[in-house]
Amino acid sequence: MDNLLRFRDDEAHDEPAITLDSFLDGQTNAGAVRLEAGDDARALLPSLGQLALVEVSFPTFRDGRGFSAARILREAGYQGELRAAGDVLVDQIPHMRRCGFDSFAPQAPVDAETLKRSLDRYPTPYQRAADPAVPVWKLRHG
Numbered sequence: 099m100d101n102l103l104r105f106r107d108d109e110a111h112d113e114p115a116i117t118l119d120s121f122l123d124g125q126t127n128a129g130a131v132r133l134e135a136g137d138d139a140r141a142l143l144p145s146l147g148q149l150a151l152v153e154v155s156f157p158t159f160r161d162g163r164g165f166s167a168a169r170i171l172r173e174a175g176y177q178g179e180l181r182a183a184g185d186v187l188v189d190q191i192p193h194m195r196r197c198g199f200d201s202f203a204p205q206a207p208v209d210a211e212t213l214k215r216s217l218d219r220y221p222t223p224y225q226r227a228a229d230p231a232v233p234v235w236k237l238r239h240g
Contacts, residue, residue, distance in 0.1 A: 103202040103213070104179075105195065111151035111179050118142070132183075139167035146176045153203070156184035165197045172198030172228035188212050192219070196227035 104110055115132035122141060130151035133139055142152065152171060154164040168180055181201035182194050188208050191199075195217075202208075222234045 101202075101204050101207055103191075103204070103208060105200045106179060108179075110201070113151070115151060115153040121145070133164070133167055135161050135163050137167070139170045142171065142176075143174050146171070146174060146178075149176070149178050151179045151181060151201075152176065153181045153183050154199075156182055156186055159185045159187050159190065161185075165194065168194065168197040168199050169228045188216055192217050196223065196229050196231070198228040 102110060111130055113128070113130045115130040116128045118131055118133055118137045118141060121128055121131045129149055130153065131142060131149060132153040132155060133142075134155045135157050139152075139154075142149065154167050156164050164182060168182075171180060176198075179201050180199050181203055182191075182199045183203040184205060186194070186202055186204040186208075191202060191208070191213060194202070222237070223231045224234055226233055
């Protein structure tokens with residue numbers, strides 16, 4: 099977890115995440131699940147209250163399915179740690195945060211100053227997302 103970036107106040111969940119299939123098969127009483135690209139996040143909806151961590155795999159930066167998984171989980175009320183893991187690029191992190199990710203385990207180290215500039219670049223979003231940020235059009239038109 100050398101590259102772990104967190105935007106939460108609690109402690110990082112360090113229990114290894116099991117696969118969605120293992121979790122659904124009831125093979126363990128895990129508090130951490132890993133969703134691979136192509137896994138349906140909706141399968142976790144009945145169990146959200148028992149999960150402390152959902153780790154979403156990004157096998158390549160071009161695979162955006164994890165963004166949808168995060169939004170599905172957050173909009174369903176998931177409050178635990180939601181971690182993007184894998185080929186996570188610094189310019190994706192602001193968008194990932196808007197979708198509900200609050201923890202990141204990128205393959206390559208992320209420069210702290212570059213990340214800060216990226217997060218500060220657009221202070222007011224233009225569209226609704228899973229986060230509570232109010233879009234600029236709503237601010238303008240009440």
